[in-house]
Amino acid sequence: MYTEKVMDHFQNPRNVGEIPDADGVGTEGNPVCGDLMTIYIKVKDNIITDIKFKTFGCGAAIATSSMITEMAVGKTIEEALKITRNDVADELDGLPPIKMHCSNLAADALKTAIEDYKKKQAEKEKSN
Amino acid sequence: MIYMDHSATSPVDPEVFEAMTPYFTEGFGNASTLYKLGRDAKMAMETARKQVASLINAEPKEIIFTSGGTESDNIAIKGTVYRLKNKGNHIITSNIEHPAVTETCKYLEKNGFEVTYVPVDKEGLVHPEDVEKAITDKTVLITIMHANNEIGTIQPIAEIGKIAREHGIYFHTDAVQSVGKIPVDVKSMNVDMLSLSSHKLYGPKGIGALYIKKGVRLEPIIHGGGHERGLRPGTENVPAIVGLGKACEISEKNLDKDMEHLKKLRDKLIDSVLEQNEEAYLNGHRTQRLPGNVNFRFTGIEGESLILHLDSKGIAASTGSACSSIKLEPSAVLMAIGLKEVEAHGSLRLSLGRENTEEDVDYTIKAIKEVVDTLRKMSPLWCSKGE
Numbered sequence: 001m002y003t004e005k006v007m008d009h010f011q012n013p014r015n016v017g018e019i020p021d022a023d024g025v026g027t028e029g030n031p032v033c034g035d036l037m038t039i040y041i042k043v044k045d046n047i048i049t050d051i052k053f054k055t056f057g058c059g060a061a062i063a064t065s066s067m068i069t070e071m072a073v074g075k076t077i078e079e080a081l082k083i084t085r086n087d088v089a090d091e092l093d094g095l096p097p098i099k100m101h102c103s104n105l106a107a108d109a110l111k112t113a114i115e116d117y118k119k120k121q122a123e124k125e126k127s128n
Numbered sequence: 129m130i131y132m133d134h135s136a137t138s139p140v141d142p143e144v145f146e147a148m149t150p151y152f153t154e155g156f157g158n159a160s161t162l163y164k165l166g167r168d169a170k171m172a173m174e175t176a177r178k179q180v181a182s183l184i185n186a187e188p189k190e191i192i193f194t195s196g197g198t199e200s201d202n203i204a205i206k207g208t209v210y211r212l213k214n215k216g217n218h219i220i221t222s223n224i225e226h227p228a229v230t231e232t233c234k235y236l237e238k239n240g241f242e243v244t245y246v247p248v249d250k251e252g253l254v255h256p257e258d259v260e261k262a263i264t265d266k267t268v269l270i271t272i273m274h275a276n277n278e279i280g281t282i283q284p285i286a287e288i289g290k291i292a293r294e295h296g297i298y299f300h301t302d303a304v305q306s307v308g309k310i311p312v313d314v315k316s317m318n319v320d321m322l323s324l325s326s327h328k329l330y331g332p333k334g335i336g337a338l339y340i341k342k343g344v345r346l347e348p349i350i351h352g353g354g355h356e357r358g359l360r361p362g363t364e365n366v367p368a369i370v371g372l373g374k375a376c377e378i379s380e381k382n383l384d385k386d387m388e389h390l391k392k393l394r395d396k397l398i399d400s401v402l403e404q405n406e407e408a409y410l411n412g413h414r415t416q417r418l419p420g421n422v423n424f425r426f427t428g429i430e431g432e433s434l435i436l437h438l439d440s441k442g443i444a445a446s447t448g449s450a451c452s453s454i455k456l457e458p459s460a461v462l463m464a465i466g467l468k469e470v471e472a473h474g475s476l477r478l479s480l481g482r483e484n485t486e487e488d489v490d491y492t493i494k495a496i497k498e499v500v501d502t503l504r505k506m507s508p509l510w511c512s513k514g515e
Contacts, residue, residue, distance in 0.1 A: 007436075032469045032470055033450070033469075034458075058451035
């Protein structure tokens with residue numbers, strides 16, 4: 001049911017972990033539904049320089065988390081915000097239809113992390 | 129591969145396969161015909177009926193062949209309540225039945241019948257007094273499974289059967305998971321009807337049987353040429369029936385040996401996994417469970433991921449996690465024993481069989497530890513007490 005690419009990212013997930021001094025953190029999902037993911041980003045000169053994730057969930061949840069870290073690193077904030085759920089699924093050569101809605105949360109978590117980064121930046125500027 | 133999903137299905141025993149093959153080729157006759165080819169098929173079928181009856185201490189004429197557990201359950205439940213619809217419209221069952229029973233009851237609810245779903249306790253046991261309390265003057269059928277397919281809990285069927293008998297109510301049990309695994313005796317269990325399936329006991333798929341106690345009359349739900357006492361018309365699947373019979377004969381012969389072997393493996397698996405992994409729990413009853421059934425749950429991880437990782441290590445197992453189901457709903461059985469959704473997501477069922485060895489179990493114990501650790505390391509829900 002999963003593509004080879006999904007299985008590869010599931011078996012050998014890239015960028016697992018936390019960033020203690022992250023510039024932005026985003027969590028999406030609900031453990032009651034079986035999927036919960038947190039994405040951590042470091043941003044320098046408007047570019048995502050480091051990204052890590054932690055995920056509780058099924059094969060698709062783990063594979064999409066891993067995939068988005070590869071897709072987002074090195075991109076500007078604006079470019080990263082344009083990554084959609086479908087882009088992530090496409091990069092993985094597709095997801096089973098049933099998993100498209102519930103487990104394909106990585107794009108949302110990345111957006112939330114970027115918003116968190118922007119909010120923190122705005123607060124910093126205010127206090128300066 | 130280490131196959132640990134025998135509650136889903138089991139491999140066909142080579143001896144069973146060998147017994148079946150002549151009936152696909154030279155012995156292809158229709159068992160209802162009069163010439164020798166047909167009579168031979170009929171004789172093979174009647175031998176199988178004796179073998180099935182012997183395993184559950186029934187009379188051969190009390191056995192009808194069906195396409196499997198689901199059909200047996202449907203024929204028993206609908207056949208009883210349709211027959212007795214002028215007497216009453218109330219059915220009692222439990223809330224951890226197989227969908228073959230639950231969905232049949234739900235269908236009947238939409239068609240004028242009333243169903244009481246008796247709850248189970250935290251270990252998955254039905255309390256006979258709860259069944260007795262649910263009886264009304266409209267109750268025509270009690271149907272409670274013998275052993276649960278997910279958590280392996282074995283119900284006090286004889287006691288429930290005694291209550292049913294005292295109240296003059298028909299009693300059916302779905303024994304798909306227990307026949308051939310633990311002693312099943314229709315007389316001492318006080319049952320009027322019992323469903324069993326071939327592919328759970330090393331027989332072929334697509335064949336099963338229904339025990340109907342002498343004197344119990346059912347309304348047919350399938351109509352046709354009158355085969356199997358008119359309750360399951362349709363030309364008999366002779367090779368599969370022969371296979372089921374042979375599988376029952378082998379199970380009867382090996383029952384004590386199999387049970388001892390499986391209990392030993394099961395207990396080692398349970399004790400070692402619970403000891404080696406923190407926040408690992410056993411679902412179901414510790415002792416009142418099928419000899420080959422193990423059902424764990426692990427905090428902070430999701431079952432589908434667990435199954436996929438075990439698969440890549442060559443172990444076939446299953447989970448009650450919603451993420452692995454077609455309906456995206458967690459196991460109804462795990463919810464019925466009081467687990468939260470997030471707990472049900474982290475469940476793992478390993479159902480052992482005759483061919484599993486102690487080496488298989490040792491390898492599995494090690495593999496589970498590795499996979500659980502890997503998944504917890506990436507889980508935002510897991511903070512090890514050790515760290």
